[in-house]
Amino acid sequence: xxxxxxxxxxxxxxxxxxxxxxxxxxxxxxxxxxxxxxxxxxxxxxxxxxxxxxxxxxxxxxxxxxxxxxxxxxxxxxxxxxxxxxxxxxxxxxxxxxxxxxxxxxxxxxxxxxxxxxxxxxxxxxxxxxxxxxxxxxxxxxxxxxxxxxxxxxxxxxxxxxxx
Amino acid sequence: xxxxxxxxxxxxxxxxxxxxxxxxxxxxxxxxxxxxxxxxxxxxxxxxxxxxxxxxxxxxxxxxxxxxxxxxxxxxxxxxxxxxxxxxxxxxxxxxxxxxxxxxxxxxxxxxxxxxxxxxxxxxxxxxxxxxxxxxxxxxxxxxxxxxxxxxxxxxxxxxxxxxxxxxxxxxxxxxxxxxxxxxxxxxxxxxxxxxxxxxxxxxxxxxxxxxxxxxxxxxxxxxxxxxxxxxxxxxxxxxxxxxxxxxxxxxxxxxxxxxxxxxxxxxxxxxxxxxxxxxxxxxxxxxxxxxxxxxxxxxxxxxxxxxxxxxxxxxxxxxxxxxxxxxxxxxxxxxxxxxxxxxxxxxxxxxxxxxxxxxxxxxxxxxx
Ligand SMILES: Cc1ncc(COP(=O)(O)O)c(C=O)c1O
Numbered sequence: 001x002x003x004x005x006x007x008x009x010x011x012x013x014x015x016x017x018x019x020x021x022x023x024x025x026x027x028x029x030x031x032x033x034x035x036x037x038x039x040x041x042x043x044x045x046x047x048x049x050x051x052x053x054x055x056x057x058x059x060x061x062x063x064x065x066x067x068x069x070x071x072x073x074x075x076x077x078x079x080x081x082x083x084x085x086x087x088x089x090x091x092x093x094x095x096x097x098x099x100x101x102x103x104x105x106x107x108x109x110x111x112x113x114x115x116x117x118x119x120x121x122x123x124x125x126x127x128x129x130x131x132x133x134x135x136x137x138x139x140x141x142x143x144x145x146x147x148x149x150x151x152x153x154x155x156x157x158x159x160x161x162x163x164x
Numbered sequence: 165x166x167x168x169x170x171x172x173x174x175x176x177x178x179x180x181x182x183x184x185x186x187x188x189x190x191x192x193x194x195x196x197x198x199x200x201x202x203x204x205x206x207x208x209x210x211x212x213x214x215x216x217x218x219x220x221x222x223x224x225x226x227x228x229x230x231x232x233x234x235x236x237x238x239x240x241x242x243x244x245x246x247x248x249x250x251x252x253x254x255x256x257x258x259x260x261x262x263x264x265x266x267x268x269x270x271x272x273x274x275x276x277x278x279x280x281x282x283x284x285x286x287x288x289x290x291x292x293x294x295x296x297x298x299x300x301x302x303x304x305x306x307x308x309x310x311x312x313x314x315x316x317x318x319x320x321x322x323x324x325x326x327x328x329x330x331x332x333x334x335x336x337x338x339x340x341x342x343x344x345x346x347x348x349x350x351x352x353x354x355x356x357x358x359x360x361x362x363x364x365x366x367x368x369x370x371x372x373x374x375x376x377x378x379x380x381x382x383x384x385x386x387x388x389x390x391x392x393x394x395x396x397x398x399x400x401x402x403x404x405x406x407x408x409x410x411x412x413x414x415x416x417x418x419x420x421x422x423x424x425x426x427x428x429x430x431x432x433x434x435x436x437x438x439x440x441x442x443x444x445x446x447x448x449x450x451x452x453x454x455x456x457x458x459x460x461x462x463x464x465x466x467x468x469x470x471x472x473x474x475x476x477x478x479x480x481x482x483x484x485x486x487x488x489x490x491x492x493x494x495x496x497x498x499x500x501x502x503x504x505x506x507x508x509x510x511x512x513x514x515x516x517x518x519x520x521x522x523x524x525x526x527x528x529x530x531x532x533x
Contacts, residue, residue, distance in 0.1 A: 011226070011252040012485065017477050019252045020484045022259040025226035029356025031398065108384050116379055116388040 049144040050079040056148055057082075057140065060155035063162040081106055082142040087162075089136050095161050096140075101154050103138050110134045169519045171471035173512040174348055178355060187401040199377065202397040206404040207360075213407060214326075214334035216362040218369035220376055221395025221403075225323040225345025228359035229257035229293070231376065231393055232319045232341045235361075235368045238263050238290045245284050246293040246321070247276035247302075248481045248491075249499045254295055254321050255480050257343075263290070265489060267481045269496035273438045274452060274506070275302035277498065281310050291317040296325030296335045298475070298508075299351065299447030300438070304330055304338045319343070323359075324449035326352040327414040331443040336362045341372075346403055351417075351447040352410050354399040416513040417448040420520060424451060424509065427524040434531050450475050451511035458505045461530055465507075468526050473508040 004021075007014065012023030028036075054077075058068060065087040071077050083106055086092050096103045110130040117123050140154055191202050203221050211219040222228045238244060240262035246254050248267035258265045266289070268280040276294045292311055294302040304320075311318045318338060322328075323345035325335030336342035346358035363369050374380060379390030395403075428435050436454040440446070452475065455461050465472040479499045481491035493500065509523060 011256055013252065017474075018483065022252060022256040022265075022485045024230070024256055024260050025224040025253060025357060027357065029399075031356045032396075105384075114386050116386050119388060 046144045047078045050082075050142055051077070053142040053144075053146055053151060054079055054082055056151045057142070057155060060152050060159075062155075062159045065162045066158060079142060081139055083137050083139050085133065085136040086138045087136075089138050092158065092161055093138055096154070096157060099157050101141070101157060103140050105137055106139055107137075108134055167471045168469040169471060169510050169515065169523050171473055171508075171510045171512075172349075173510075173514045176514045177348075177353070181402075184402055184405050187405070188398065191397055191401060196397055198394060198397070200397055202404075203395055203400040206395075206400040206407070209404060209407055210360060211362070213410070214336055214362060216334075216337050217364040217366070218362065218372075220361045220369075220372050221400055222359040222361055222376060222393045223395065224357040225321075225343055225347060225350075225359040226253040226257055227393045228323075228343035228345070228361045229253065229319070229321060230260050231361050231372055232343050233257060233261045233263065233291070234375065235341050235363075235372050236291060236317050236319070241288065242290040243286065243288045244291045244293060245281060245289060247295050247297070247499075248479045248486075248496045249274060249476070249502065250295040250297060250321065250480060251323070251476075252480065252483070253323070254293060255486070258293070259485070264288070265486075267486070267491065267496065270297075270499040270502060271303075272498070273300060273302075273441075274298060274502055275300060276307070278303045278306035278310070281307070282314075285310075285314050285316065289314070289316050291319050293319045293321050294339075295321040296323070296328060297450075298452055299324045299328055299449030301325065301328055301330050301335055301444055301446070308338060317341075322362075323347075324350060325447060326350065327410050327445075327447045329445040336360075337364070340365055341368050346399070349449075351413060351449060352403060352406055354402040354406070356399055358395050358399045358403060360395070413513050414445070414447055417511055418446070420511045420513075420515055421446070421448045421451055423517070423520050424511065424524065427521075428453065428527065431528065431531055431533060435527070448511050450508045452506050452508050454502065454505045455507050456505070456531075458507055461527070462507055464530050465523075465526060470523050470526060471510055474503075474506060475508050477503055479503050 007021060008023040009026040011025060012019040012021040014020045067085040069083060093103055111117060112122050112125050112127055196202055207219045207221055222231060238261055242263040243266050244258045244263045245266045245268060247270055249270045255265050266284050268284055269277045271277040274297055281292060292307060294307050307318055317340050320336050320339040320342035322335035322342050326344055328335050336344055341361060341363040344360040346352055346354045361372055374387050375390040376393040378392060379386040379388045381387050425437055429437055434456045462472050480486050481495055482493060
């Protein structure tokens with residue numbers, strides 16, 4: 001696999017004048033590789049902060065209407081996304097927006113219900129879990145540049161929304 | 165050992181990137197790291213430059229070719245005709261969409277041999293991919309005529325052709341949908357990989373716009389399953405800056421090429437220059453001539469610190485995957501002869517007259533002229 005991928009991503013070039021397969025150009029360029037090398041030195045720190053932020057959500061959210069992601073013992077979640085499931089998701093989404101808190105839906109339509117699926121007959125599948133989850137998912141800000149006070153503020157708004 | 169006449173000019177090319185880095189600062193502040201205004205600005209400028217209706221920045225030239233093929237629905241069971249002396253990517257793109265690669269021979273300008281195309285056309289043939297090989301253009305008029313006669317598409321591999329023209333008309337504006345590369349060694353280049361697709365066809369453009377970006381209509385809706393073949397804004401900025409210089413780059417390369425032509429033509433028939441057709445402006449991505457005792461000559465030049473190259477010693481049909489497809493030695497005699505005799509001389513915009521003269525004199529010395 002390693003050998004095949006190495007060849008295929010660079011036109012199948014074995015040496016300058018010889019190809020062993022007709023491949024494609026799917027390589028990372030050095031400019032981006034350099035940026036990534038640098039970013040990699042920051043990665044652990046970023047993940048630590050994101051995990052801490054998720055902990056803070058757990059601490060400050062005082063409602064059972066928001067289900068936070070559960071981490072199993074064998075999983076370590078870097079929280080690229082922080083996807084929660086919320087009752088009355090659309091209303092909460094609107095409410096937070098009106099209070100200048102950005103929240104995002106990943107995603108409102110599951111893959112099998114897109115036009116793209118319909119056109120190739122994939123919408124015939126009944127996938128009730130995915131469909132239900134798509135109506136409940138919401139992501140709150142959790143990135144590494146947030147302050148604790150900001151998360152506290154978001155939680156306060158969410159708590160208040162469900163109290164009312 | 166330092167090269168007196170280097171082939172690789174990239175150390176000079178990006179030695180001063182101040183203007184680029186000012187734009188990068190702007191990009192970083194704007195956070196428009198995918199698609200966005202920086203990429204659109206380049207697409208618009210390029211569109212004007214080649215006089216096409218639609219242009220799309222892509223990952224690279226190979227993906228641009230794949231996009232072209234896919235946009236025409238070319239797939240397994242279809243056949244695509246192309247020339248057997250090109251870069252691997254021309255064949256690789258056809259293979260990547262599952263279609264059968266049908267090679268034809270080259271002509272005496274190392275371009276697709278238009279007299280050999282018709283006999284390769286059958287009912288599975290969907291397209292011809294002429295290559296602007298080395299930055300010279302094939303006989304596009306003939307190719308379009310054949311394509312129209314058999315109702316098949318023309319996709320130009322104009323990867324080396326940015327800045328060339330046929331009677332003022334740019335490569336990548338003859339075929340229905342066409343590909344360009346901005347690889348560092350192309351006439352318009354970025355600091356890594358980059359490519360462009362151009363078309364005048366609105367339906368194709370609308371498909372490519374979405375397909376290149378996951379089939380997205382907007383964040384929450386897709387029209388069909390797509391991929392990520394986008395040009396990075398980081399590279400679009402480099403391309404945009406270099407686009408401003410392209411005409412002077414081409415002019416300088418043409419000047420150098422004329423100088424070489426002028427001094428080498430007395431060596432005929434030991435050295436044979438390709439015909440320079442009237443109305444055809446070349447980019448001189450590759451300055452190629454046919455030479456007697458080629459292998460000895462290239463050794464001699466390299467020994468004398470002249471970085472000459474061969475593009476390429478093995479034509480596509482004789483590469484391992486070509487042989488696997490059933491091709492064999494003798495199938496394309498012109499290209500096979502050229503593979504044995506062609507040499508590529510440095511001709512880039514950073515060479516001065518002394519370097520060119522030094523090179524010419526060494527070649528003359530080699531032939532005892
Ligand atoms: C004729 C030709 N086709 C396709 C390509 C592929 O372009 P890229 O390297 O940008 O993928 C190149 C250049 O590398 C080329 O010269």
